[in-house]
Amino acid sequence: xxxxxxWSPRAAxxxxxxxxxxxxxxxxxxxLFARKVNAIIKAIPQFPKAGRIVPEYRDENLRExxxxxxxxxxxxxxxxxxxxxxxxxxxxxxxx
Numbered sequence: 606x607x608x609x610x611x612w613s614p615r616a617a618x619x620x621x622x623x624x625x626x627x628x629x630x631x632x633x634x635x636x637l638f639a640r641k642v643n644a645i646i647k648a649i650p651q652f653p654k655a656g657r658i659v660p661e662y663r664d665e666n667l668r669e670x671x672x673x674x675x676x677x678x679x680x681x682x683x684x685x686x687x688x689x690x691x692x693x694x695x696x697x698x699x700x701x
């Protein structure tokens with residue numbers, strides 16, 4: 606099954622905010638972070654269920670991949686992978 610990737614507005618804003626925050630100290634590491642997160646997201650459609658189920662929700666279709674201290678949370682919908690949010694691992698997830 607071929608999954609398409611869709612970013613939620615929240616995920617896009619979070620990603621931009623995190624990159625801007627990292628860039629305050631290092632443009633290089635901000636770019637590295639952005640490339641790595643994008644690579645992880647582009648790989649999700651190949652094995653969409655490889656990410657763990659988000660423990661707070663225990664929903665089979667709500668999964669996450671971890672990169673460093675960050676959680677990349679995504680939802681599986683038919684033939685769509687929706688990137689729901691990207692947040693620091695210490696942050697509690699809001700209603701998603």
